[in-house]
Amino acid sequence: MTYFIDRRLNPKGKSLGNRQRFLRRARAQIREAVQKSLKDSAVADISKDRKIKISSKGTKEPRFRLDPRAAGERDFVLPGNREFVPGDEIKKPKSAEGGHGKEAADYAEGEDDFEFVMSQDEVLDIFFEDLELPNLVRTTLKETASKTWRRAGITTAGSPTQINLVRTMRNAQGRRLALKRPKLSELKALEEELDALERDDPQTEETRERIVALKAEIARVIAKRKWVGFIDPVDVRYNAFSEQPVPASQAVMFCLMDVSGSMGEREKDLAKRFYMLLHLFLKRRYERVDIVFIRHTHDAQEVDEQEFFYSRQSGGTIVSTALEKMLEIQKERYTTADWNIYAAQASDGYTQSGDARRCVEMLNGEIMPLCQYYAYIEILDEREMEVFASEDSGAELWRAYRTVAELWSNFATKRISKPADIFPVFRELFKKAEAG
Amino acid sequence: MALLFSEAEWDFAALDRAYKAIEEIALGDLGLDVYPNQIEVISSEQMLDAYSSLGMPLMYNHWSFGKLFAREDTMYRAGYSALAYEIVINSSPCISYLLEENTMTMQALVMAHAAFGHNHFFKNNYLFRQWTNAEGILDYLAFAKKYIAACEERHGRDEVEAVLDAAHALMDQGVFRYRRPPKPSKERILEKRRRRAEYEQEAYSELWRTLPAGIEPPSSPPIIDPEDDFDGDMKLPEENILYFLEKHSPALKAWQRETLRIVRNLAQYFYPQRQTKVMNEGCATFVHHAIMHLMFDRGLISEGALLEFLHSHTSVVFQPEYNDRRYNGINPYALGFAMMSDIARIAREPTDEDREWFPAFAGSGDAFAVLRDAWANYRDESFVEQFLSPKVMRDLRLFALFDKAEDDVYKVGAIHNESGYRRLRTLLARQYDTGASDPNIQVTAADLKGDRTLTLEHRMHRGVPLHHATKQRVVEHIERLWGHNVVLEEVAD
Numbered sequence: 001m002t003y004f005i006d007r008r009l010n011p012k013g014k015s016l017g018n019r020q021r022f023l024r025r026a027r028a029q030i031r032e033a034v035q036k037s038l039k040d041s042a043v044a045d046i047s048k049d050r051k052i053k054i055s056s057k058g059t060k061e062p063r064f065r066l067d068p069r070a071a072g073e074r075d076f077v078l079p080g081n082r083e084f085v086p087g088d089e090i091k092k093p094k095s096a097e098g099g100h101g102k103e104a105a106d107y108a109e110g111e112d113d114f115e116f117v118m119s120q121d122e123v124l125d126i127f128f129e130d131l132e133l134p135n136l137v138r139t140t141l142k143e144t145a146s147k148t149w150r151r152a153g154i155t156t157a158g159s160p161t162q163i164n165l166v167r168t169m170r171n172a173q174g175r176r177l178a179l180k181r182p183k184l185s186e187l188k189a190l191e192e193e194l195d196a197l198e199r200d201d202p203q204t205e206e207t208r209e210r211i212v213a214l215k216a217e218i219a220r221v222i223a224k225r226k227w228v229g230f231i232d233p234v235d236v237r238y239n240a241f242s243e244q245p246v247p248a249s250q251a252v253m254f255c256l257m258d259v260s261g262s263m264g265e266r267e268k269d270l271a272k273r274f275y276m277l278l279h280l281f282l283k284r285r286y287e288r289v290d291i292v293f294i295r296h297t298h299d300a301q302e303v304d305e306q307e308f309f310y311s312r313q314s315g316g317t318i319v320s321t322a323l324e325k326m327l328e329i330q331k332e333r334y335t336t337a338d339w340n341i342y343a344a345q346a347s348d349g350y351t352q353s354g355d356a357r358r359c360v361e362m363l364n365g366e367i368m369p370l371c372q373y374y375a376y377i378e379i380l381d382e383r384e385m386e387v388f389a390s391e392d393s394g395a396e397l398w399r400a401y402r403t404v405a406e407l408w409s410n411f412a413t414k415r416i417s418k419p420a421d422i423f424p425v426f427r428e429l430f431k432k433a434e435a436g
Numbered sequence: 437m438a439l440l441f442s443e444a445e446w447d448f449a450a451l452d453r454a455y456k457a458i459e460e461i462a463l464g465d466l467g468l469d470v471y472p473n474q475i476e477v478i479s480s481e482q483m484l485d486a487y488s489s490l491g492m493p494l495m496y497n498h499w500s501f502g503k504l505f506a507r508e509d510t511m512y513r514a515g516y517s518a519l520a521y522e523i524v525i526n527s528s529p530c531i532s533y534l535l536e537e538n539t540m541t542m543q544a545l546v547m548a549h550a551a552f553g554h555n556h557f558f559k560n561n562y563l564f565r566q567w568t569n570a571e572g573i574l575d576y577l578a579f580a581k582k583y584i585a586a587c588e589e590r591h592g593r594d595e596v597e598a599v600l601d602a603a604h605a606l607m608d609q610g611v612f613r614y615r616r617p618p619k620p621s622k623e624r625i626l627e628k629r630r631r632r633a634e635y636e637q638e639a640y641s642e643l644w645r646t647l648p649a650g651i652e653p654p655s656s657p658p659i660i661d662p663e664d665d666f667d668g669d670m671k672l673p674e675e676n677i678l679y680f681l682e683k684h685s686p687a688l689k690a691w692q693r694e695t696l697r698i699v700r701n702l703a704q705y706f707y708p709q710r711q712t713k714v715m716n717e718g719c720a721t722f723v724h725h726a727i728m729h730l731m732f733d734r735g736l737i738s739e740g741a742l743l744e745f746l747h748s749h750t751s752v753v754f755q756p757e758y759n760d761r762r763y764n765g766i767n768p769y770a771l772g773f774a775m776m777s778d779i780a781r782i783a784r785e786p787t788d789e790d791r792e793w794f795p796a797f798a799g800s801g802d803a804f805a806v807l808r809d810a811w812a813n814y815r816d817e818s819f820v821e822q823f824l825s826p827k828v829m830r831d832l833r834l835f836a837l838f839d840k841a842e843d844d845v846y847k848v849g850a851i852h853n854e855s856g857y858r859r860l861r862t863l864l865a866r867q868y869d870t871g872a873s874d875p876n877i878q879v880t881a882a883d884l885k886g887d888r889t890l891t892l893e894h895r896m897h898r899g900v901p902l903h904h905a906t907k908q909r910v911v912e913h914i915e916r917l918w919g920h921n922v923v924l925e926e927v928a929d
Contacts (some may be wrong), residue, residue: 003455003551004448005476008536014485015505021593022502051510059503062605062909064875064894064902072899073840077864079766080757081835081851089845090837116506117513 022059023122029054034118034126035423050123053115127423128281131430149241158238171235181228182221190218251340251372252290253282254326257308258347260297260317267379270416271346272309274377277426278344279305292329298352300325319351319397320358327366341370346377349395356400363401368408375429376401380417440736446540451475454544455551461730462552466723466804470555471530471570475547478533483523484508486533490706491523493531494577496584496698498600524550526558526709528570541741545748548727553720560812561715563708573705580698587691599692602913603678603699609877610678610696610703613870673878673893677914678703680879686888687919696917711815711870718772719811722780725749725773755832774828775819779806782825789826816868824861826852836863841900875902877924888920895929902926 023030033054068074084090118126154167194214197207255275259268282289293308294300297315300322326343334341351359368374378398398413405411414425440457441450455475462468478486488505489495525531532550534543558564569576588596603610674680681688682696709716728749732742755770756762780803782790791798797806810819829852836849836859850856850863866872881891892914894902907924915922 003473003475004451005474006448007476007478007482010478010482012479012481012485014482015488015502017497018488018499018502018505020502021497021499021597022506024593025499025597026503059499060909061500061601062906062913063608064877064910065906066873066875066900067903068839068900069841070904071841071901072896073838074898074900075836075838075849075863075866077766077834077836077860077867078758079755079832079834080759080763081833082757084835084848084851086848086851086856088848090848091845092839092843114503114507116510 023118026054026059027126029058030118031126031129034123035427049117049119051115052118052123053113056114059114124280124284128285131281131285131427131432147243147245150244152240152242154237155240156237158240162238162241164237164239167237168231168235171237172231175232175235176228176230179228180224181230182225187218187221187225190214190221194218249340250288250290250338251286251342252292252330252334253278254292254294254329254341254343255279255308256300256322256326256343256345257293257295258297258317258319258322259295259313261314262317262350263348263379264381266381267348270379270419270422271377273419274346274416274422274426275344276309277422281426281430290334292326294322294325294329296322296325302329317351318355319347320355320362323359323362323367327362330370336370340372342373343367343371344375344377346379347397348380349378349397351397353396356396359397360400360404363404363411364407368404368411372410374408374411376411376413377425378413378415380415382417384417438735439738440544440731441540441741442738444539444541446538446543450540451534451543451547454540455547457731457736458544458548458552458727461727462548462556462723465730466552466726467808468552468556468723469559470552471528471559473551473555474529474531475551476531476533477536479536480512483533483535484512486523490702492525492577493574494581496577496581496600497588498604499597500604522546522550524554525573526554526564526568526570526705527573528559530555530558530570539744541737541744542748544731544737544741545724545728545745548724549720552727553723554716556723557712557716557719557811560808561708561712561815562813563711563815567708568705576701580702583694583698587695591691596695598916599695600699602917603696605910605913606678606681607699607703608874610676610700611707612676612679612704613707614675670882672882673880675876675878676700677877677879677892681914681917684882685918686884688917692917707870708815711817711868713768714772714775714816714868715811715814715819716772717768718776719807721749721753721769721773722776722807725777757833771828771832774831775823775825776807776810778825778828779803779810779823793825794823817865817870820868821861821865824864826857829857829860834860834864836860872897888918890914890918890920890922892922892924894924894926896926897929899928 030052033052037050037052154164194211197203197211197214200207203211255278257271257275263271279291282291291305293303293305295303295308295313296317296319297313298318298321299315302325303311322345330341363374378395401411401413405413412429414429416422416425440453455473462470484505486493487508488501490501495501522535523533530551532546532555534546538546558568558570564570584596584600670680670684678696678700682693682700685693688696728737728742728745731737732739737745753767753770753773755767756764779797782794782798783800783803783806786794786798800806810823814822833852835851836856837846838849839846850859852860876895876897878893878895879890880893881889883889883891892911902924911922911924
C-alpha cells in the first residue's frame with residue numbers, strides 16, 4: 001500500500017475557469033481600472049502584467065451578519081490582560097463610535113479595494129474591447145481566403161478519426177438483432193451443456209445423440225457468429241464536414257509618419273508610441289489587416305515594421321510625398337473594390353510652405369474618396385498646446401486639414417502633447433460607433 | 437536507532453520512512469484511529485488552486501472562487517502571506533496535501549499534523565460522524581461540478597451564476613442545526629402516489645369526452661387544489677432557508693432547486709468544521725507535538741530537525757495579546773493546544789486546584805485516553821465549558837468585556853481570578869457557540885393564497901440587530917429565489 005502520490009506534474013491552472021468568471025463579473029470595474037492604470041504608463045509597458053486595483057463593488061458576497069455596534073449588548077473574551085480588574089471601564093476605539101461613518105461602512109462591507117495581477121493578454125483584451133475600425137464594410141467576396149468546416153450530416157465514408165461511434169454502434173446492434181446473431185451467452189450455455197453431458201460416465205444413447213446435436217448446433221452458432229460480425233463495415237458511419245468559405249472583409253492601414261528634422265526626439269517618440277498602440281490593436285483584433293508603414297522627410301519611403309519603429313533618419317519636410325507614396329502603393333496593391341482603406345498620419349504640423357495646400361488637394365481629390373477613415377494626429381509640445389488651445393488655431397497643416405475635416409465626416413484630427421494623451425486620443429479615434 | 441533523515445531535502449524514500457515511523461507512534465503510543473491516508477505532493481500553484489476552491493480537490497466553477505484565487509495569488513506573490521503548509525480533506529481515504537517546497541522536517545510535521553491529527557479528529561468526532569459522509573464527499577463534488585457545468589451549458593452562465601450567488605449568500609442559513617432534513621413518512625408517500633394516480637385519471641378522462649354518445653365516461657375524481665397541498669406541507673417555522681426555498685419556492689425550476697441543494701449539502705458538510713475549529717486544530721497540533729517529541733526521544737530525528745520543528749510550532753501556536761498590532765481574535769491553534777497540553781498535564785501531574793476542578797480525570801495517568809474521549813465527544817463550545825482550566829486562563833491572561841452599543845466604554849467583567857474563572861469560562865464557551873454567534877433567522881410564514889409574501893423572522897439575541905446594508909442585499913437574493921416579496925422582521929428575544 002503506497003500512500004504517496006506526486007501531483008506536481010498534474011495540469012495547473014485549474015481555477016482558470018473561475019478566473020474568467022471573475023473577470024467577467026467585475027468587468028465594469030476592471031475596465032475602469034485598466035484605463036486608469038494605462039493612462040500613466042508608457043506604451044511599451046502595455047504588454048506587461050500589471051497590478052489592477054478595483055473597487056469591490058459588483059463582486060460583493062453579502063451574508064447575514066450581526067452588527068453589535070448598532071444596538072444591543074454582548075460579552076467577549078480577549079487574551080493578554082495586564083492591568084484590568086473587574087469593573088474597570090475602557091474607552092471604545094474610535095472606529096466603533098456610533099456605528100456610522102466611513103469606518104463603520106468599511107467594516108460593514110468587510111472588504112475594501114481589491115488588488116490583483118492581470119496578465120497582459122487580459123489587459124489588452126479589456127483595453128481594446130470596445131474599439132474598432134470605423135466604417136468597415138464588406139467588399140467583394142472574391143478574395144475569401146478563409147474557410148471553415150461546418151458539420152454536414154453523416155456519411156458512409158470517411159477517415160477513422162471521424163467515426164461516429166453512437167451511430168455506428170446503433171447500426172451494428174440493429175443489424176445483429178435483425179440477423180439474429182447468437183449471443184456469447186447462448187454459445188456458452190451450449191458449451192456448458194455439452195461439457196456436462198460429455199462428463200456423464202455411462203453415456204446413454206440419448207446422451208450421445210444429444211451430444212452430436214449439440215456439436216452441430218455449436219458449430220452452427222460459431223459459424224453464424226462469424227458470418228454476422230459484431231461490427232460490420234456496413235455499420236460504420238462517419239461525421240461529415242464540408243468546407244465553407246467565410247466572407248472576410250479585408251482592410252489595409254497606412255501608417256504615415258513624419259520623421260523630419262523639425263520633429264524632435266520627443267515628438268518622434270510620441271508618434272512612434274501612438275503607432276505601436278495602433279499596431280498592437282490591429283494585430284490583436286483584426287487578424288487579416290495589412291499594415292503599410294510609410295515614413296517621410298522631404299522624400300517618402302515604404303519601410304518594414306522594424307525600420308519604422310526603430311531606425312533614425314532626418315531631413316526636410318514635404319508631407320505630400322507621403323500621400324503620393326500612399327496613393328502609389330494603394331493603386332498597385334490595394335484596389336478599393338477589395339479593400340477597406342485606412343490611414344493614420346502623424347506630424348508636428350510643419351511642412352514646406354505651400355505643401356499644405358497640395359496635401360489638401362490630394363486628400364479632397366483623390367485620397368478621401370478611397371478611404372474609410374483617415375486619422376490625423378498632430379504632435380505638439382506642451383507649450384504649443386497652450387497657445388493652440390482652440391481647435392481653430394494651429395500650424396499651417398492643422399489649419400489646412402481642418403478644412404478637409406469639414407468636408408469629410410470620416411476625417412478625424414487630434415492633438416497629442418504628452419504621453420498621457422495617447423491612450424485617450426487613441427480610444428477616441430477608434431471608439432465603437434453607437435448602434436444605429 | 438538511525439535517523440530517518442539527515443538533510444533538509446526530501447525524497448519519496450525519506451517520506452516513506454518518516455510516514456512509517458509516525459504511523460507506528462500515532463497508532464501505537466497515542467492510540468489514534470484514522471481513515472486510510474492518501475498523501476499528495478503538490479506545487480505552490482496547485483496549493484493556491486486548492487485554497488480557492490474551499491480546500492477541496494474539485495469544485496464547481498463560480499466567480500467567487502476566482503476572486504479568492506486572485507486575492508491569494510497577489511498576496512502570495514507580494515510576500516504578504518505564506519502558503520499554508522498543508523491542506524487536509526475530510527474524506528475517506530483522507531487526502532493531505534504536502535507542499536513541494538517544504539523541508540523534510542516540515543513534511544514530517546505536516547504528516548503528523550494532517551494525516552494523523554486531523555484525520556483522527558475527522559474519523560472520531562461525533563459531529564463529523566453524524567453529519568458528514570467522508571466516503572461520499574468526493575463523488576458528490578464530482579457530481580456537483582458536472583451538474584453545474586451542464587446547467588451553464590443549457591441555461592447560460594448568467595442564469596446559473598444568479599442562482600449560485602443567491603445560494604452562497606444564504607449558505608450560513610443553509611444548515612440544519614438540530615435536526616435532520618425531514619423524510620416523508622410512509623403514509624405521506626402513499627398519499628402522494630394516490631393523488632398522482634387520481635390526477636392521471638383525471639387527465640385521461642378528457643379523452644372519454646371525445647367518444648361518441650352512448651359510452652359513459654368514468655366518474656371524474658375530485659379536483660385537488662395543489663396550493664392546499666403546498667401550504668399544509670411547509671412545517672413552519674424553518675431555520676434552513678435554503679432547504680425551505682428548495683422545497684417550497686414557487687419560482688424555481690427543477691435545476692435551480694438542485695443547485696440550491698448542492699450548495700446546501702456543501703454548507704452542511706462544512707458546518708462541523710465551523711463548530712470545531714479550536715478542537716480540530718488543537719487536536720492536530722497536540723498530536724504533531726507529541727509525535728515529533730517521541731521521534732526525537734527515540735533518536736529518529738536530529739536535534740536540528742527538532743529545533744526547526746519547534747521554531748515552526750511556536751509560531752503556529754503564538755497568541756498575540758489584545759493590544760498587539762498582530763491581534764486577530766483568539767488563535768484556535770493556541771487555545772486548542774494550550775487546553776490539550778493542560779489536560780495531559782492534569783492527567784499526569786495534577787495540582788490541588790486541578791483535583792478540585794477536574795476530579796474525573798486528574799491524576800488518572802493516561803492522558804491520551806482523556807484526550808481521545810474529548811476529541812470524540814465535544815465541540816468547541818462544550819469543550820471549553822468542560823475543560824478550560826484556571827491555569828490556561830491565567831496563562832493566556834483572559835478577561836471578558838461587556839459591550840453595550842450605546843455606551844462609550846467597555847466594562848471589564850470577569851478576569852482570570854478566583855471569582856472570575858467560572859464566568860469567564862462560560863463566556864468564552866458562548867463565544868464558540870455557533871447557535872449564538874450566527875443570527876437566528878427563520879422562515880415563519882408564506883402567504884401562498886394571497887400575494888405570496890414570504891416572512892422571515894430574526895430573533896435578536898440580546899438586542900443585537902442584523903447589519904443593515906448586507907441584510908438588504910441578502911434579502912434581495914432571497915426575493916430572487918422566492919420570486920415574490922420577502923419581508924424580514926427583527927424581533928426582540
